[in-house]
Each structure stands twice: as structure tokens, then as C-alpha cells.
Amino acid sequence: MHQLPKLLAVRASRSLLQHRFQKLHYSSSTHSFSSNSASHSSSSLSKFLNEISTNLSHVEINQNKYDLDVHGKGEGYHPTSPPAAILTPTSVTDISSILKYCNQYKIPVIPYGAGTSVEGHVSAIHPSSISLDMVKFKQVDLPTDGTILEDAHIQVGAGVTRHELNHALRHTGLEFKVDPGADATIGGMTATSASGTTAVSYGTMRENILGLECVLPDGTVANCGSFALKSSSGYDLTSLMCGSEGTLGVITKVTVKLHPVAEHVSAAICEFDTLHEAAMAISTMKFSSIPLERCELLDESSLDAFHKYTIMSDGNETNDSNTEEVVRKPTVFLEFTGATKDIVQEHVKLTELICNEFGGSNFEFKTDEAERRKLWSARHNLYYASLAMRKGAEKAIITDACVPLSKLAHVISATAQDVKDYGVIATTFGHAGDGNFHCILPILEDDDKEYIQKLHEINDNLIKRTLEVGGTCTGEHGIGNGKIKHLMQEHGEGGVKFMEMIKKGLDANNIMNPGKIVDI
Amino acid sequence: MKILVGVKRVVDYAVKVRVGANGVELKNVKMSMNPFCEIATEAAVRLKENKAANVSEVVAVSVGPKQCQDTLRTALAMGCDRAIHVKTDLRGDYMELQSDSVAKIFQKIVEEKEQNTDLVLLGKQSIDSDCGQVGPMLAGFLNYPQATFAANIDLDGDGLKVERETDSGTETIKIPSLPAVITCDLRLNEPRYATLPNIMKAKKKKIDTIDANDLGVDLTAKNKVLEVYEPPPRKEGIVVEDVDELIAKLKNEAGLLQ
Numbered sequence: 001m002h003q004l005p006k007l008l009a010v011r012a013s014r015s016l017l018q019h020r021f022q023k024l025h026y027s028s029s030t031h032s033f034s035s036n037s038a039s040h041s042s043s044s045l046s047k048f049l050n051e052i053s054t055n056l057s058h059v060e061i062n063q064n065k066y067d068l069d070v071h072g073k074g075e076g077y078h079p080t081s082p083p084a085a086i087l088t089p090t091s092v093t094d095i096s097s098i099l100k101y102c103n104q105y106k107i108p109v110i111p112y113g114a115g116t117s118v119e120g121h122v123s124a125i126h127p128s129s130i131s132l133d134m135v136k137f138k139q140v141d142l143p144t145d146g147t148i149l150e151d152a153h154i155q156v157g158a159g160v161t162r163h164e165l166n167h168a169l170r171h172t173g174l175e176f177k178v179d180p181g182a183d184a185t186i187g188g189m190t191a192t193s194a195s196g197t198t199a200v201s202y203g204t205m206r207e208n209i210l211g212l213e214c215v216l217p218d219g220t221v222a223n224c225g226s227f228a229l230k231s232s233s234g235y236d237l238t239s240l241m242c243g244s245e246g247t248l249g250v251i252t253k254v255t256v257k258l259h260p261v262a263e264h265v266s267a268a269i270c271e272f273d274t275l276h277e278a279a280m281a282i283s284t285m286k287f288s289s290i291p292l293e294r295c296e297l298l299d300e301s302s303l304d305a306f307h308k309y310t311i312m313s314d315g316n317e318t319n320d321s322n323t324e325e326v327v328r329k330p331t332v333f334l335e336f337t338g339a340t341k342d343i344v345q346e347h348v349k350l351t352e353l354i355c356n357e358f359g360g361s362n363f364e365f366k367t368d369e370a371e372r373r374k375l376w377s378a379r380h381n382l383y384y385a386s387l388a389m390r391k392g393a394e395k396a397i398i399t400d401a402c403v404p405l406s407k408l409a410h411v412i413s414a415t416a417q418d419v420k421d422y423g424v425i426a427t428t429f430g431h432a433g434d435g436n437f438h439c440i441l442p443i444l445e446d447d448d449k450e451y452i453q454k455l456h457e458i459n460d461n462l463i464k465r466t467l468e469v470g471g472t473c474t475g476e477h478g479i480g481n482g483k484i485k486h487l488m489q490e491h492g493e494g495g496v497k498f499m500e501m502i503k504k505g506l507d508a509n510n511i512m513n514p515g516k517i518v519d520i
Numbered sequence: 521m522k523i524l525v526g527v528k529r530v531v532d533y534a535v536k537v538r539v540g541a542n543g544v545e546l547k548n549v550k551m552s553m554n555p556f557c558e559i560a561t562e563a564a565v566r567l568k569e570n571k572a573a574n575v576s577e578v579v580a581v582s583v584g585p586k587q588c589q590d591t592l593r594t595a596l597a598m599g600c601d602r603a604i605h606v607k608t609d610l611r612g613d614y615m616e617l618q619s620d621s622v623a624k625i626f627q628k629i630v631e632e633k634e635q636n637t638d639l640v641l642l643g644k645q646s647i648d649s650d651c652g653q654v655g656p657m658l659a660g661f662l663n664y665p666q667a668t669f670a671a672n673i674d675l676d677g678d679g680l681k682v683e684r685e686t687d688s689g690t691e692t693i694k695i696p697s698l699p700a701v702i703t704c705d706l707r708l709n710e711p712r713y714a715t716l717p718n719i720m721k722a723k724k725k726k727i728d729t730i731d732a733n734d735l736g737v738d739l740t741a742k743n744k745v746l747e748v749y750e751p752p753p754r755k756e757g758i759v760v761e762d763v764d765e766l767i768a769k770l771k772n773e774a775g776l777l778q
Contacts, residue, residue, distance in 0.1 A: 064759070142550065148719060168534065171552070171594045173716035263715040 045084055045128040048105040052087065056097055060088040071112055071122065071131040075182065077397045077443055078120030078482065083110060083131040090136045092252050096219040098132065099250070102511045103218065110513045111246045113185030114161055117192060118398050119480030121245055125515035134159040134187055137252055140168045149174060152258040153210055153227060158187025158251045165256070174258035177202040180476065181383060187251045192478040193243035197294045197379070200433030202259060204476065206242050213253035214241055217507040227255065240502070245478050246513035248506050262293070262337035264344045267372040268365035270355040271329040275299060275416075278330050279409035281358040282432050285334075286405075288354065290347050294335035295433035296379055299416055302386070302427040303328040309385040329361075332432065333379060335372075379429075386427040386440040393442035399459045401466040402436040402475030411469065412437050415462045422454045436475035479517045487517075521698065523578045524634060525564045525600060526626060526642040526654065527557040528612065529591040533647055543615045543748040544648070553591050556643025558598075560704040562711040563673060564641050565599035573675055577601040579634060583617070583625055585609050589727060596722035597714035603725070604629065608732035608739065613648035615745055623657035624737040630662060633730070638698040639680075644669050644705050655703035665700045667693045671707040 052059055062068075063085050072082030089095045102109045108129040110122050122131065137157030142149075149172050156165055163183045166175050178189060179196035188194075190212060195204035202208060211225020224237035241251060272278035278297055285292060298306070307328070334351065338344040344367075352363045366372050387393045403411050412428055419426045419439070430437025439462065441455045463473045463486055473479075473486040487496050496518070503510075503518045510520055531537060532550040539545065553561075561580065568575040580595035580603040582588040592603040606625055610616040630637050645652035652668075659666035667682035671690065674681045679698060684691040685705050714722075732739060760766045771777040 164534070170711075170713045171597070173597070173714050173719045175713070260716045261713050263717055 042128045044105045045107060048101055048107045048130075049085060051101050051105075052098065056089075056094060058090060059094055059098070060086075062086040062088070068131075070115065071133070072124055074115050074117035074120065074122055075395075076118035076120055076480075077395045078123055078480075081120075081123035081125065083124040083129040084127060086112075086131045086133050088133045088136060092213065092215060092221055095132065095215045095250050095252060096221055099215060099217055099511070100219040102130070103509050106509060106511065108511050108514050109250075111158075111187070111191070111250045113159060113188030113191075114183065116180075116182035116184045117188065117478065117480065118400075119474070119478050119482055121192070121478060121480045121513070121516060123481065125481070132250060134185065134250075134252075137187070138164070139253075140165060142168055142172075148172060149258070151227065152260075153255055154258060155253055155255045156186050157253055158190070159185050161185050162189065169258065172258075173261055175261050176208070176256050177259050178205055178208050186254050186256060190242050190251050190254050191245050193476070195431075195434075195436075195476045197296060197431060199431060199436075199476075200295050201291065201293050206239060208257045209238060209242065210255040210257060211238050212241060212251055212255065214249045214251045216249045217509070217512050221252075222249075225255065243478070245480065245516050247503060247517050248512060250512075264338050264341045264367075265293070265369075265372060266336045266344045266348050266365050266367045268334045268336070268348055268351065268363065269331055270334075270352075270360040270363045271331050272355075272361075273329060273359050274409075275330045275413050276409040277358040277360075278332050279405070279412075279432065281355050281360060282332065283405055284354050284357070285351055286433070288350065290351055290354075291336070291338075292334060292433055293337045294333070295431070296333040296429065297330065297412075297432035297437070298333065298379075298382070298429040299330050299412065299427070300328040301416070301419070302382060302429040303331055305385040305389050305427045306379075306382060309381075309388045332360075382427065382429060383440060387442045389425050389427065390442040390444055393444050396440050396442040397455050397459060398477070399439040399441070399462050400436070400474045400477040401462055401471055402434065403466050403469050403471035405435045407469040407471065408432065408435045408437065411462070411465050411471075414465055415439055415458065418458045418461055422458055424451065424454055424458070426455075426458070431475075434475065435471070481515050484517065484519060521567070521573055521575045521638045522634070522636055523564045523567060523575060524626075524630065524637045524640045525557070525561050525578060525580050525595065526640070527561060527580050527582045527591050527595045528554040528643070528646045529582060529584050529588050530554045530613070530646055530648045539748055539750050543611075543745070544613060546611070546613075551587065551591075553594050554643050554646045554648075556645060556647075556704055556706070558643075558711040559706065559708050560641040560643050561595050561598050561600065562709045563670075563702075563704055564639075565712070566709065567639075567673075568599060570675070579604060579637075581606065581626065581629060583608060583622055583732065584612050592727055593719075593722050594714065596725045596727075597719045598712060599718070601725065603727040604633070605727055605729045606732050606735070607729055610732075610739060612646075614651065614743075615748075616741055617739060618741045618743060619649070619651045619653035620657055620742060621737060621739045623654045623661055625732060625735055626654065626658050627661040628735045628737055630658075638700075640664075640699075640701045642701070642703045644703040652703070655701055659701040662699075662701070665695050666702070667695060667700070668703040669705040670702050671705050673702065673708070 049061060052061060067086060068082035069080050071086050073080040087098060089098060108126045110124060110129055110131050112122055112131045112133050137159035139157040140160055141155040152174055161183045162176060169175055177198045179198050180194045189205050190209060193205045210227060213223050215221050241248060282295060336344050336347045348365050355363055387396060416428050426439050426441045428439045466473060467489050473483050473490055499518050500520055503520050529551050532552045533555055535550050537544050564578045567573045568578050578600045580592050580600040582592050583606040588605050592605055596603055642655045655668055656666055667684060669685050670682045671685040672683035679695040682693045682702060684693055685707060
């Protein structure tokens, strides 16, 4: 449960309820921007901003230093790199005009959703960049009277966050299943091809969008995809934009696929002596055709962090320093859904047998919603639990690699061993059903260069191992700027050239989020 | 135990309301069930699921235009057994229909149509009129005990124990025996998401329609709305250079320091 604001007996409730879910968007708008502002001025930027305030006067221009800082960073460890100004368009035509001016005056532009990316996606490489705030694109195309949706899809503005979307859908019986930890915007999730714990059953963003509307760098508005569930019609433009990280255009509207809210759910956990045995148990579950709604693997360090920082169900955080010294074991977290209670029970029983075959112990399952939520909210808050392992840490390097399932146990173990050998503090856990895992390496403000260097080496070693077994250096977080150096090894010369050709063809002036994915 | 739940159809809480010539613009605006009514419905359904409460049925009631049927279908999908739609085209956001009339409508339903109602659950307030009056007024008209702003409801012998949230803390109130009226506050529960099978089932559940004019209740507004306007836009803040300037401004401009 979120922190609830103190309620007055009978107070205008609308604003309180909005606060519960929406980030209040304060912006000190100023149309009389100062061309002498701080360190981000150039004559072409001034001319560009002049055009906007003259011809698109309803588009807010914000050069407040604090807001610029917010727009210059995501939730990763990369340093803040603020843009020179934030523009808030209100329509697709606004964006089209803005991009034309950007091309004319060579002003780099970075689309901004919720700022939850972790690979430095929104960092402004060039000082005269502008941030394009998508906050006004919050339309959710539901029939105004909440009648049942006929098809399991819905069109939403790129600025709608996934919690906002599911809240709007709450009485339709359908929900949007992709669940990265953050409450990211649908546009941002599309731009990074995000995914979360439900990928093992529903796939990533790529498998959950039917189409999108975007504005290309030259101002062209393009509609990609359709409402059909499959299509062989033309190039797969939707897939091209998916994962393009703002380098090929601005995504303005997305048609997302929805799935029924599960009626019968069961969650289970099981401990294993080694990561290898846990991974083998998971493979066997899949080979036995057991449909897994979620399948997460936490190593000893994650469990340690998670138990030390237990979040109580009513929202209070306690630092539980009274835990006895228990030996933590790698643990698998599973979730099952099905059309009837019996079907789910059968799957749970079968899974327990499989876990026992591989030396699993303390198999537990729960069906009650509150208890299941408690299990999973802890998993979703693992990031904060990990940060809490180093008191005062506010950010971390989060590694993101994805390997073929047969190599998962080996790569996780080797990484966990690296963490021990280098003597740093980190937690390791993964979306075991997909072969994707994350290592959270918390950073303190006053960490010395050596410590930071160790963290980067652990990440580099991990990526090297990953690419050696034919994996990818990023399963869900994206390339941003930091992982460009791995693209050659992963995709080869041909692959990288292919990407460069696409970028050059669409964005010859390199105004769309330059310095990300490809450097042209 | 027989439970009656009031559910109101209001402008969706996430909508940015606009004020037109005749009050808040309702045309083409997304409407949904009042959030506090969702909480009341969830409370009723949880009581029904609690064997110890021995609930025979939960009846949802809504007052408003024909689209209230959608609101009632939502209540049915959440677990209510049947519903009553009191039909009227009068605006329920205080512009035309006001709390005392609604309370009297509910009184008529309880006394004449749904006798043997043991518990009436309502939201503590609606998010369009923000009156919070129907619950207490109804309890007064029916001469039932009431507990408002319920943050927790427990069975207690023949009656109920209710925790009431106020700004200065929580009160525990004992209702020695039913019938009673309870209004529900935010912390009481988190309403469930309806699943498709339940939505399908809800289509088959019964909704009875009664014309509001046939109840013999005076529906005229006792209070006159003089003006509806948007709050003035929030004034921009300023950035000060240093603490001295801050203190000077607090002293001289804001008048907050001596």
C-alpha cells in the first residue's frame, strides 16, 4: 500500500485521490526564457526557443534549473546531464512542428516520460538539447461509460503510466501485464522494450503492443500496426520503434494488448542448495508444460537484503536488525494462474514434486491475495532492500544480461563469485524463466574510484561471459549510452552497420536523442 | 444479515474537470463509481464472504440516469447479488439533487422496498459534491445508529465494532445491535478488480428500476447553487539567491516573520 495522506474529515477528496496515483506535475512555466540562462545557451538555441514561443506559444518552455536536473537523469547511476530547456507539447501537431524546428536549428531532442530508465537514456549529451516532456499525452481510450471492452486492447497516450492504465481498466476485468519495477510510461516502456516478472508468460513490450503512432524526426506523423492480432502487412514498423530509445522518433500513442485479470492464483516459493539445482528445476517445469505466470530466482545475497529490510504490509518500513543468523539459500519464487482452482492446484502439486527431485526444500504456497502480494511486493522492492545494504546509498549500478536458459546458473554463479572475490556488496536475482538476471551494486556518494572501478569490472566481466555464451548485454534495460561499446561484439559489424543505416536514413541530422544506441 | 450498499456514479476521479456555463461539464466526460462507494461495496462483499457474518444478500442501490446501470453492473461484478436503480435525470452533483433528497430516497427503499435491511453501507462522501451527508442524514431519518469514516469493521456479538478515523486519531465505536448505517473511508479496504468471469455473471444478475418520482419523495433542491468557478491558478514560485533574500521576503512580502 502506498503512504496515505492524512485525511481531514470532510475535505475535497478529488485532489487527495489524484495524489494517490498521479505524480503532481508542477512546472514553473516561463515564456520569457532567458537566453543568458546558466550554461546552456547558444545562438541557435535562442533562435529555436524564439520560434517556439512565437509560433507555438501554447507550448510551455521551462528552464528552471531544478526541473532541468530532473530531466537530465533517470534512475541509474549515470551522472545528471541536464538539457537546456524542457518543452511540453500538447498534441501530435505540436511535436511535428517542434521536430521540424529542431532539424532547422540542429537542436537535439530527447523525449521524456517518467524518467525511470536506468542506462542514462535521457542524459543530454549536447548542452543545447531540449527535453520533450510527454506528460500531456495521457489519453486512455476507454468508452466514457466504462462499458466492457470488446477487444482485449486499448489505445493510450505515450505519457500514461502503467499503474494509471491498470487503474483506469480496473472494472473491465482486463489488465496490462508488462510489469517492470518502475511505474514507467507506456511510451517509455515501448522505447526500451521493457519487461518485468510477467515476461515468462506474456512476453515483453514487443509482444504486448499491436501498433503505435509516432512522429518521425522530419515531422512526419506515422501510424504503425493495426488493431489486428497479427499482420504480414509491410515492414514491421512497430517493432522497429520498439526499443529504439527515442533515437528514431517520438512515440505519441500506443495500442497495448490486454489480458484477463486472473481469477485463480497461487504463489509458491522453494529453497535450493545451489543455483544450478534451482535452474534445472525451472527448466524441468517448463519442459513439463507447466504454465508459469512468474518465475523469479533470488540468490543468497538478495534474500539476506530482503529479510533485513522487511516492508510491512501497511506501508511501514522497518530495518529488522533482530533477525537471527539464518543461512540463506537460493530461492525460487513462482506464480501460477488457471481457469479453475483445481487446475492451479494440480500445477502447484506437480511443481512441488519437480522441486523435490532437485533437492528443493521448504516448499510453500499461498492462495490468499494479501499473502501473495506480501511475497511479491518484497520482490518488487528488492531494489530498495539492496540499496539499504549499504547505508545511505541512493543509487546503484544495475546490470542486465540475458543468456540462454542452459547457461543461466553458470553466469549467475560466476557473477556472485566475482562479487565475493572483489569484496563488494551486491545482490543478484533474475527472471529465471527468461534467462535474464540483474546484479544490483549500490554506490555511495563518497565511494572512492577504486570501489567504483571494481563495480564496473564486475559488470564488464558479466557482459563478457554473457556474450561468450551467445546472450545479450541487455535483456530489458536498453543500451542508452553506456552499453554502445558492447554492440559490436554482440551484433557484429553487419548488425551495427544495419542499425547505423536505419538511423541515418530516418534522422540524418542526428537530432533524436544523439549518443544513444548508435553514434553516427 | 441483509446489506444495502449505495453506489454513486460520478465524474472519474482522474478527470480534470472543466467548469462550463452550468456548473461542471459532464458531457463526454468519463464517469465511474465513486471511489468511496467502491470501498463500501468491497466491505459488503467481504462481509458476505465471511461465513461468520451470515450475510443472506447484498443489494446495490444507485440514484441517477440510465447509465447508472453500468455502475450497478460494476457493483454486481464485485459480488453484490442484485441491484436497484432509482431513475432520475436530475444532476446528482449538488446542482439539482441534494443530500436530503437522496437520504429520503434511501429511507423509502429501506422502509418500503427492502425491509429487514440490517446494514446500510455508504461511501463517506462523493467526490463531486463532497457533502458527506447522506449517511448521517439517512441514519437520522431511519433512527438507526451510525458510524462514519469507518477504517475497520469487525463483527462483535450481535452488533459491530467500528474504528473511526479522524484527524486527531482513531475512535473505536461499538454498535450494540443492527440495523445500522456505516459510511466507509479510504483505509477500510482496497477494492477488488473484477475478473471477466464475474463481469459475465453480473450481466445475468437482476436490476430493478424504480422511477424516483414514484417514491413520494420531495426531490427539489433546498439549497441554491449561486456560482461554480474554478479555483484561481496557482501562483508561480520564485527562486531566491540566498538565505538573506529568503528572510527578507518572508519578513517584508509574506509578512510571516517579525
